[in-house]
Amino acid sequence: xxxxxxxxxxxxxxxPTPSSxxxxxxxxxxxxxxxxxxxxxxxxRVNTTNKTNIAYEWYNAxxxxxxxxxxxxxxxxxxxYMNKSYDWMNNMxxxxxxxxxxxxxxxxxxTGSGGDKYxxxxxxxxxxxxxxxxxxxxxxxxNYLNSAKACVNWxxxxxxxxxxxxxxxxxxTVRESKPTQTNGLALQLFLRLYQITGETSxxxxxxxxxxxxxxxxxxxxxGLFIWKIDxxxxxxxxMEKFTYDNAIMIEAFLLYAxxxxxxxxxARAQTLGIRLNxxxxxxxxxxxxxxxxxxxxxxxxxxxxxxxxxxxxxADGNTAWLDYAQQNIDFMNSKLRNSANYGYYTFCNADxxxxxxxHEGVDQAWMQRVQALLSNYR
Numbered sequence: 240x241x242x243x244x245x246x247x248x249x250x251x252x253x254x255p256t257p258s259s260x261x262x263x264x265x266x267x268x269x270x271x272x273x274x275x276x277x278x279x280x281x282x283x284r285v286n287t288t289n290k291t292n293i294a295y296e297w298y299n300a301x302x303x304x305x306x307x308x309x310x311x312x313x314x315x316x317x318x319x320y321m322n323k324s325y326d327w328m329n330n331m332x333x334x335x336x337x338x339x340x341x342x343x344x345x346x347x348x349x350t351g352s353g354g355d356k357y358x359x360x361x362x363x364x365x366x367x368x369x370x371x372x373x374x375x376x377x378x379x380x381x382n383y384l385n386s387a388k389a390c391v392n393w394x395x396x397x398x399x400x401x402x403x404x405x406x407x408x409x410x411x412t413v414r415e416s417k418p419t420q421t422n423g424l425a426l427q428l429f430l431r432l433y434q435i436t437g438e439t440s441x442x443x444x445x446x447x448x449x450x451x452x453x454x455x456x457x458x459x460x461x462g463l464f465i466w467k468i469d470x471x472x473x474x475x476x477x478m479e480k481f482t483y484d485n486a487i488m489i490e491a492f493l494l495y496a497x498x499x500x501x502x503x504x505x506a507r508a509q510t511l512g513i514r515l516n517x518x519x520x521x522x523x524x525x526x527x528x529x530x531x532x533x534x535x536x537x538x539x540x541x542x543x544x545x546x547x548x549x550x551x552x553x554a555d556g557n558t559a560w561l562d563y564a565q566q567n568i569d570f571m572n573s574k575l576r577n578s579a580n581y582g583y584y585t586f587c588n589a590d591x592x593x594x595x596x597x598h599e600g601v602d603q604a605w606m607q608r609v610q611a612l613l614s615n616y617r
């Protein structure tokens with residue numbers, strides 16, 4: 240997999256930037272990230288406290304995702320950050336295997352990559368690269384596409400999909416569980432690669448993942464997707480409902496409708512959005528909860544729902560979706576944003592108490608991203 244970058248967009252485009260307060264906060268968040276989490280190696284450390292010399296795959300991929308959103312909004316200043324991070328990710332790729340795959344951790348200088356390989360992290364990274372592909376040109380654009388293909392190639396040939404529980408991707412190479420989020424992200428990646436390449440093998444994989452998710456992970460009682468299946472035999476279903484799982488599935492259904500052309504999946508996404516906004520929305524504090532058994536708030540996991548709401552708005556034009564996205568972000572800014580340095584804390588209770596004051600990289604990336612996305616409309 241070629242991860243070296245040849246072409247920068249920074250000198251190609253000059254765009255006006257939005258005046259939205261959310262755009263300004265997205266920029267301030269990025270400034271915090273650069274000052275506190277970006278390393279001299281162009282990687283991003285896990286946090287500012289106890290893991291300053293370690294980098295996680297999905298944290299770094301999420302930062303590329305965030306920078307792609309800034310570029311999509313029209314600001315080319317973020318191109319070099321996105322591309323240099325992408326180039327650094329080569330350190331986490333398993334060169335000892337013919338099918339590769341990203342390891343989960345490495346030192347910030349790129350040495351010592353290892354740990355398990357996670358199907359959700361590799362899927363998310365592939366999805367992220369396709370967002371970067373969309374805002375790139377020339378050889379750089381080709382590199383991002385090839386890297387996304389390499390991620391999906393690992394999914395297809397790593398043995399992470401098997402007949403246990405009737406199909407589905409394992410969460411990681413440890414093979415301890417098969418979660419919704421893992422398979423929902425894989426579904427997104429297969430669909431988007433089919434859209435770009437027209438290769439029917441990606442479409443066929445998407446069909447298989449879709450069927451497994453609907454047949455095994457959808458709870459008809461609540462109208463939401465469950466957390467995971469694990470255990471022996473036919474497996475034990477863990478019935479908790481997570482905000483980010485269902486946000487991922489809203490996105491996947493919208494992609495399915497757009498790419499496959501089956502508009503019934505737009506209706507499925509809308510219905511899922513209504514159920515998410517009924518069961519996992521704290522109507523008192525106007526924010527999404529972590530899950531149905533843990534009412535705390537986290538910028539990344541709960542912020543994912545703002546992205547899903549924005550995508551629902553783009554699909555049907557209903558501004559009520561944007562209201563949910565905005566109010567969710569407003570809570571984060573009110574209760575979880577450090578007013579001194581503009582970094583985001585990692586957890587709090589719904590009333591704003593019990594703040595966990597760690598500054599995790601993934602939380603900063605997601606708050607940068609969702610505010611950049613919202614700034615196009617609010």
